[in-house]
Amino acid sequence: MAARDYGQYDGVTRALELVGERWGLLIVRDLLVGPRRYGELAEGLPRIPSNILAARLKELQAAGIIRRAPRSRVIVYELTPYGRELEPVVLSLSTWGFKSLDAPREEQIVTPDGMTIALRSAFRPDAAAALPSTSYAAGFAGTELFINVDGTDFGVQRGMAPADLEFATDSQIRAVLSGDLDSVRVLNGDPRLLARFAQTFRLAA
Amino acid sequence: MAARDYGQYDGVTRALELVGERWGLLIVRDLLVGPRRYGELAEGLPRIPSNILAARLKELQAAGIIRRAPRSRVIVYELTPYGRELEPVVLSLSTWGFKSLDAPREEQIVTPDGMTIALRSAFRPDAAAALPSTSYAAGFAGTELFINVDGTDFGVQRGMAPADLEFATDSQIRAVLSGDLDSVRVLNGDPRLLARFAQTFRLAA
DNA sequence: CGGGATCCCTTAGGATACTG
DNA sequence: CAGTATCCTAAGGGATCCCG
Numbered sequence: 014m015a016a017r018d019y020g021q022y023d024g025v026t027r028a029l030e031l032v033g034e035r036w037g038l039l040i041v042r043d044l045l046v047g048p049r050r051y052g053e054l055a056e057g058l059p060r061i062p063s064n065i066l067a068a069r070l071k072e073l074q075a076a077g078i079i080r081r082a083p084r085s086r087v088i089v090y091e092l093t094p095y096g097r098e099l100e101p102v103v104l105s106l107s108t109w110g111f112k113s114l115d116a117p118r119e120e121q122i123v124t125p126d127g128m129t130i131a132l133r134s135a136f137r138p139d140a141a142a143a144l145p146s147t148s149y150a151a152g153f154a155g156t157e158l159f160i161n162v163d164g165t166d167f168g169v170q171r172g173m174a175p176a177d178l179e180f181a182t183d184s185q186i187r188a189v190l191s192g193d194l195d196s197v198r199v200l201n202g203d204p205r206l207l208a209r210f211a212q213t214f215r216l217a218a
Numbered sequence: 219m220a221a222r223d224y225g226q227y228d229g230v231t232r233a234l235e236l237v238g239e240r241w242g243l244l245i246v247r248d249l250l251v252g253p254r255r256y257g258e259l260a261e262g263l264p265r266i267p268s269n270i271l272a273a274r275l276k277e278l279q280a281a282g283i284i285r286r287a288p289r290s291r292v293i294v295y296e297l298t299p300y301g302r303e304l305e306p307v308v309l310s311l312s313t314w315g316f317k318s319l320d321a322p323r324e325e326q327i328v329t330p331d332g333m334t335i336a337l338r339s340a341f342r343p344d345a346a347a348a349l350p351s352t353s354y355a356a357g358f359a360g361t362e363l364f365i366n367v368d369g370t371d372f373g374v375q376r377g378m379a380p381a382d383l384e385f386a387t388d389s390q391i392r393a394v395l396s397g398d399l400d401s402v403r404v405l406n407g408d409p410r411l412l413a414r415f416a417q418t419f420r421l422a423a
Numbered sequence: 424c425g426g427g428a429t430c431c432c433t434t435a436g437g438a439t440a441c442t443g
Numbered sequence: 444c445a446g447t448a449t450c451c452t453a454a455g456g457g458a459t460c461c462c463g
Contacts, residue, residue: 017435017455020265022322022359022391023332024339024421025247025308028315035238035436042230051445060225062437067446077318088445098314103230105306110233113282113300117227127228134229154227186227216229222454240455256426267456272427292425428461435455441448 031076032099036061036069041096042103043126044079046169048091057124107134111216116184123154123186129169132158135190135214138165144209150174150201151210152181153189162213178202178210190216236281237304241266241274246301247308248331249284251374253296262329312339316421321389328359328391334374337363340395340419343370349414355379356415357386357405358394367418383407383415395421 017034019026032038036058043049043057055066070090073079078096081088092099107130117123146163150173159174161167173179178199182189185196192211199207222239224231237243241263248254248262260271275295278284283301287294297304312335322328351368355378362378378384383404387394390401397416404412 019241019244019263020325020327021244021263021332022319022326022328023336024312024314024316024319025243025335026315026332027319028311029243031315031318033238033240033243036224038230038234038238039224039226055445058224058226060437062439063446064448065436068436070446095318098317101310102307102314105310106233107229109229109303109307110231110236111229112303113236114227114229114232120225121227122225123227127226127231130230131228257424260426265456267458268427269429269457270455273454424463426462428459430459431457433454433456435453437450437452439449442446443444 028102031078032073032102034069034072036065037073038099038103038106040066040069040073041078041092041099042130043124044090044092044096045100045103046126046129048082048084048089050087050089054090057126059122103130104134107131108216111135111187111190112218114187117154117186123156125156125158125171128153128156128158128186131186131190131216132160132167132169132214135216136167137213137215140215141165141167141213144213147178147206147209147213148176149206149210150176150179152200153186154183167213176202178204178206180207180210187216190214191218233307236283237278237307239274239277241270242278243304243308243311245271245274245278246283246297246304247335248329249295249297249301250305250308251331251334253287253289253294255292255294259295262331264327308335309339312336313421316340316392316395317423319392322359322391328361330361330363330376333358333361333363333391336391336395337365337372337374337419340421341372342418342420345420346370346372346418349418352383352411352414352418353381354411354415355381355384355406358391359388372418381407383409383411385412385415392421395419396423 018030079090141162142165149160151158157173159170179201180197180199182197194207223235284295346367347370354365356363364375364379366373384406385402385404387402399412
């Protein structure tokens, strides 16, 4: 940490020294969704070299951001309380970054954890509170999520399941989260629920 | 940008591709305080190599985050509207990073722009609204700032000036912003105003 | 003097193969 | 499955130089 520090004393500098290395915040992003095994992390970050993933996990551990926890015969990595406090950082990055995204390029993959964080950064609790509880099954460029909104809370799980509304979009994920629903295919359920989804999850352009 | 991308499609990834390179967010941090000339940026980031500063400025420009603006014979760099929207990212990093800071090390410098952002991330508008307008002249490890709080607004300028309260601390900056005022030297004014400062600017531990 | 560009060298990070 | 080991490229660090 001494060789790559910035020589300054302030919060931003300190934060970047702890989680500013390449891939660091993407690992934190996935762990914000839930504890993950080494292989699950590697699967969600297909382009990270194995040695880099191992190095980052050690550094994040040393910094007190994640910990290794044994879970019935296997090891999982999970955020410590201090690590979980990175959620505002990750969500504000997600909000900001989404604004300049357009359609996914050929080589870009969409992962469940990435989309889960995107939904979290787009969630409008006050809008949701005024609407009835609703479940959605959404396909985003092949990644399938089951989303259950209930008052000011919501949960996301992987995979499709029967829901009030089932819909999918291939390439216009940013448009959908910005409220432009033209490219959405409704697979099942009342198409008018799409407007409700758009009110509940929205990233302003 | 293509060679160093992460191969994923989501907001966090996109954001890190735009501002995640080394030094990127520190440049943005300083520009959030105000437009800066090339030399001013270099002065506030003493350890950045000149070629890296030049490269980052070009990349941030190409990404639409900053722009070069002529100001009466000289060039200044300033944030675009999209760049200014990074403020929540920088402030949340500041809030998070400060929690694990202790005293500045020998080789770490304290800069006016860094402290200004630290104060911004620590500012409690609702606490300030309930208190009388107050001006502070603060010395943080040699960096002197004049802070004027008025209702839910506040401004920071460089340098000392006559203020309701003048105080200084050398090494316990984190402690001061966490409400621990034991190490503060009051230079002028009513020492009881220190408590007001601590209510107005506070980073929870 | 401000605003960079150029050089050389070090090291993080990418690709891939291997091991307990 | 959960990492190490190795080799190589390219980004970053440091010093110096250039140009209007």
